[in-house]
Amino acid sequence: SYVVYGILANGATTVMYEGAPNWPAEDRFWEIVDKYQVTIFYTAPTAIRAFMKWGEKFPKKHSLASLRLLGTVGEPINPEAWIWYHTVIGRKNCPIVDTWWQTETGAIMLAPLPGAISTKPGSATRPLPGVVPQIVDKDGAEVTDGAGGFLVLREPWPSMLRTIYGNDDRFRAQYWSQVEGAYFTGDGARVDEDGYYWIMGRVDDVINISGHRLGTMEVESALVSHPKVAEAAVVGRPDEIKGESIAAFVTLESEYEPSDALMKELQAHVVKEIGAIARPDFMRFTEALPKTRSGKIMRRLLRDIAAGREAQGDTTTLEDHSILDKLRGKDS
Known part of the structure; x- marks a missing residue:
């Protein structure tokens, strides 16, 4: 819809790229933006967090002056990623359209109208006209x-x-x-x-801890707000006492190494940002997270790993099976 027929129906040109965003180098997307003078860039929050991890030096090698609008789609975006996207990629000149919709809805349902609706980092703002x-x-x-x-x-x-x-x-x-x-x-x-509407994630991604409902995105956002964390994924894990507990998979900025002390530091940081109810009971450091080829974190697989189960269901869309193998290996 937003790659082919929606664009063509409006008489616009689309630039499609099939391949990794970090090959042959981490500025591949920005090279394409400048080469083809792309005006609208639309990507997933997971990809934005990967760009953040690689560093500002890669987008800063390019002008990106053709960009006039930035979009985000696929999952809730944490405020830190939103601000980085606006500042580093948009150079503070491009509105960000955080869109909520589904394949089933056939169109965007919640999103700001650029220039007309004030935005809040992390919020899809308001429903479009006629959407209730x-x-x-x-x-x-x-x-x-x-x-x-x-x-x-x-x-x-x-x-x-x-x-x-x-x-x-x-x-x-x-x-x-x-x-x-x-x-x-x-x-x-x-x-x-x-x-303003704040999407917490799929119902499966809302954790029930001793009767308290907590969105995994809230905990992920707290973790990513720590300067040593590049990316985080949070899932629920079965707990005999609380019903569910929080399991966190964390990727660090390249200059930091995992340690027990850092794990405690991150747990304390989450408590400070949200409260004791959100403290991760299980935390694993990993070099990368299992993602689809479109950049979405496959939290279903992480739930299986956190629960000590063999990964179930379809894994054909998994971009790099070696990541899953490494996570499984640490469980054995």
């Missing part, structure tokens, strides 16, 4: 006062899906059975006092 989202609890009642809940859509929209091909029963069960009269997105979110 709501945050509800497990019983379908609206949640207020900034509390987290399930993101649903209460009214139809022009590009909504009509079925899953050949499987109407699954379509009804997946999207329409959880909350009566609403489309169930499968994402957790909250709304702040200004009516």
Whole structure:
């Protein structure tokens, strides 16, 4: 949609690149931007955090003056990555459009209108005209006062899906059975006092610790805000007492080495940023995180590793199987 037919339908030109963003060097994307005078750059937060780890020297080798708009998609973006993206890539001149949507919605649903809606780092801001989202609890009642809940859509929209091909029963069960009269997105979110939406991640990525619901993105953002951390992924881990506990997989900036002292330092940092409830009980340092070829962290695989299970399900989209093998090897 945003690579081919959406662009062509609007008479625009698209630049597609298939390959690693760090080959033959870590400035591959920025070289392409300057070469083809790209005006709009759209990528995933995971990729932005990788750029941060590689350092500012690579984008600073290039002008990037053709860019006028930056977009982010695929998962919630932590405020630190948003600010880096705006400052280093956009040179503080490009609005950032943090978009929330799904393949199933057929179009962007939550996003700022560039230049018209004030942005907040980490928020998808407001619904587009005609889109009616709501945050509800497990019983379908609206949640207020900034509390987290399930993101649903209460009214139809022009590009909504009509079925899953050949499987109407699954379509009804997946999207329409959880909350009566609403489309169930499968994402957790909250709304702040200004009516801005903050996506917490997939419902599977919301951890229930002794009855307290905590979005994994909140903990990841706290970890990444530490100057020694380049990237982090957080998942829930079964816990006999609390129901679930927090497991963190952490990639450090290149000049730092893993140690028990650093692990305690990071745990204390999370407590300081969020509170004791968010302290990771399990932390593993890793050189890289398992990601799809499009840059999304495969948290499903990390949940299996944290729980001591063999990785289950499809791994064909995994970019580098050696990362998963290394993480498994440390478990054995």
